[in-house]
Amino acid sequence: MTMKLTTDPSAATLLPIAKKEGISTVWDRHRAMQPQCGFGQLGVCCRICWKGPCRIDPFGDGPQRGICGADADTIVARNVIRMIAAGAAGHSEHGRHVALALQGVAEGRLPAYQIRDEAKLRAVAAKLDICTEGQDIAAIAAAVAKATLEDFQNQDHDAPCNWIEATLTKKRLERLQALHVLPHNIDAVITQIMGRTLVGCDADPVNLILGGIKGALADFDGMCLATELSDALFGTPSPVITAANLGVIKPDAVNIAVHGHNPLLSEVVCEVAGQMDEEARKAGAKDGINIVGICCTGNEVMVRHGIPLAANYLSQELALVTGAVDAMVVDVQCIMPSVSEIGACFHTAVITTMAENKIPGATHVDFKEETALENARRIVATAIEAYKRRDPRRVNIPDFKQTAIVGFGVESVVGALATLNAEDPLQPLIENIANGNIRGIALFAGCNSTQVAQDSSFVTMAKKLAANNVLMLATGCGAGSFAKHGLMTQEATLEYAGDSLKAVLTAIGTSAGLNGPLPLVLHMGSCVDNSRAVQVAVAVADKLGVDLDQLPLVASAPEAMSEKAVAIGTWSVALGIPTHLGTMPQVTGSAKVTELLTQTAKDLLGGYFLVELDPALAADKLLEVIEERRKGLGI
Ligand code: MSK
Structure with a gap:
């Protein structure tokens, strides 16, 4: 029996169109991957060294230890905590990026950014126990950025990260401290996970999992600081009425989809799009520029500015299949590499923006906070140019969106x-x-x-x-x-x-x-x-x-x-x-x-x-x- 692929009505509308156009989607690739590797599903495949790969036979009489001697418990624990390290790295790198931007604003180096929510910044300072009396907002921003960056630099193992210490209940902190799982430095904890899971290192599953929990708490620390500092820079969300699903893409607009996670670029794209709206109209788009969101960059601009959300993770490719997305601008995480190929089937410019996140076939605009306005203008101009190449006969926007x-x-x-x-x-x-x-x-x-x-x-x-x-x-x-x-x-x-x-x-x-x-x-x-x-x-x-x-x-x-x-x-x-x-x-x-x-x-x-x-x-x-x-x- 074939599993139903999606319950999203607009995704369901576009899947047959993708098929007709010969475009393979995430669901086609999932089907082609069947049956998936049972050893991988159970976590008992070890690829940590080149004597392997080794796999443990969990149910039969096959090998119960890898070539080095690691058993299933060790292998599974190592694999899962490496996943935690990767997740924590993603979130905390995002957080560091925002903290460095805050520092740049404090030092007056980043003209594209400002502190949009001073009250939030003051509240954050108070939470981090930073004295703000008599300080101007730039000085407070500098102090908050410094305290935040300490969470990536502190070398005292007994001093927990500033953000986690300022965020949790006292009882929870004591409990975590007693288990020695409170992180002192996000980078160090992630590095420790990679180090202890090398061949011939930590083999004790309990110890490994405790290390993973510490890594996960480092992830939490990185998420707290990413959220709060983004609010200070871009505004704290307040209730706004908007819309969601692929029907938010407009047939008569230059549609720019912002996709990924980090709001540093998408915020500036939104601002610049407002300034370049007239250019889009001159190019024939009578509804000007329409920014839509995908995944969490989409969520960031949605909760702060009411920008409509076109798609969540699984339907990102289908946004392109509408034939009406003129540019998809991606930053980091959750971007399917297939988007550049699908964009090339249409007129869509798929634009990567982060030096450490490129996709073959995509256009790369090297985003830097120092040149954010110029980068955003280039992106919007590229979208307007792409719009001129759009083929209206291939446009299929599902008539479905929700408030x-x-x-x-x-x-x-x-x-x-x-x-x-x-x-x-x-x-x-x-x-x-x-x-x-x-x-x-x-x-x-x-x-x-x-x-x-x-x-x-x-x-x-x-x-x-x-x-x-x-x-x-x-x-x-x-x-x-x-x-x-x-x-x-x-x-x-x-x-x-x-x-x-x-x-x-x-x-x-x-x-x-x-x-x-x-x-x-x-x-x-x-x-x-x-x-x-x-x-x-x-x-x-x-x-x-x-x-x-x-x-x-x-x-x-x-x-x-x-x-x-x-x-x-x-x-x-x-x-x-x-x-x-x-x-x-x-x-x-x-x-x-x-x-x-x-x-x-x-x-x-x-x-x-x-x-x-x-x-x-x-x-x-x-x-x-x-x-x-x-x-x-x-x-
Ligand atoms: S984008 S991590 S698919 S939530 Fe945050 Fe969505 Fe999960 Fe990516």
Whole structure:
């Protein structure tokens, strides 16, 4: 039986068109890859040295040790923590890039950037314990950048990274410190993972996994700083009404898709596009320039500026199949290398922008913060030129988009609650959790994967949790799924929320001036913005005087695939949050590692992985966890 590929109606519309045009998509390549390697799926294939590859026979009488002597437990643990290191490297490199930009702004070297949210920068400074009295904003920016960059430079193993120390509950910090898993330096911790997993190094699966947890917490540190400093530079999200899905591409506009993760370039592209709109009209585009987002760069500009989201991960290629994207501008992460080939089938300019992320066949514009305006102008001009070559007969834009109310940062959530209780904004949330109107909170994060019909697990789980009065937050391509499927609307709240959740969302939304309820799922931003959800949870825990592992709070990545998702899931567990995975993690070839992550972690950290591929059952299991946590709190 063929698995359904996608539940996204616009993706489903375009797949036959791609087929007709002879364009191979991610789903075609998935099919061609079947059957996939069972050893790889179980995590028991070791490619760490050239005596190998070695693979352990997990069920039969074949080899139980690799040539060097490593057994399945060692191999699986090494493989998974290398994934964590890669994920942490991606996020923290993104964070470092933003921190260096903040430093450049403080020193007056980057004319394309400014501090757009001074209040946020001051709040960050206060959080990092930086004295701001009598300091101007440039001096504060310099001090914040310095304290942030220390998280990449500190050599004192006993001094935890500044951001993690400023972010978590005291109890959580003590617990992590006792396990020696608090990172002191993001770069060093990532390097240690690579070093300890070399042939002939750490072979103890427990020790390896603890090293991985430290790496995952370094990932968390990098995400916190990336989110908060981006807010200071580009503005803190606030609720905005926009739209999502491929129908946001306009037939009579120069369409520029911004794709990847890092907002440093896309912010400037948005600004320059406004200035060059007239040029696009002169080229015949009567609707001027239309910026649309893909993946998390899309989420970044969506939550800050209401730029519509065209696609999440799995449908990025289909954006090109519309024949109406004139330029796809990519920065880092989650960009399928196939986009340059597909762009070449049309008139689309696929433009890479980061020196360390190039794609054969793409045009490269070497983006530097110092020359950001000039780079962005070149990109927009290239898009206008490409538009002139567009063939209108090959344009197929699905007539499908959904309204999405997005932009729920911590400040806007607290701001909305403050309209109910200005003195003590968290009180209404806590009261409603305590009295059971809200049973618990679920954070949906993570990607799409070809292992799951696109978006289906997100949507199934959300509807079930909503009916059971669970408040939902979302980031990354999960947020993209909900936006595309109309679950970030007031109508979705009225249709799917259980009665008590509906009443609470309506009370908050109405009081906050939305003329109706908050949307069913609150969009908190890109995948690095998972740190926002943690901030809300920490504020609630601190107010109740408990730790994160006591809250009725769960996380879920129903369609996870990226190494970044492995890192995020692992820090979520380390923070005490039961974390659901809806795709099979590549660890099950080791009973020991599986036990560590799904059971032992519960005793050590309070959080643990829960694997359930069936989304309806997964929702039931998360509801059970929420009820267990409520019982623990006596509510
Ligand atoms: S883009 S990491 S597919 S969320 Fe953040 Fe989406 Fe996952 Fe990439």
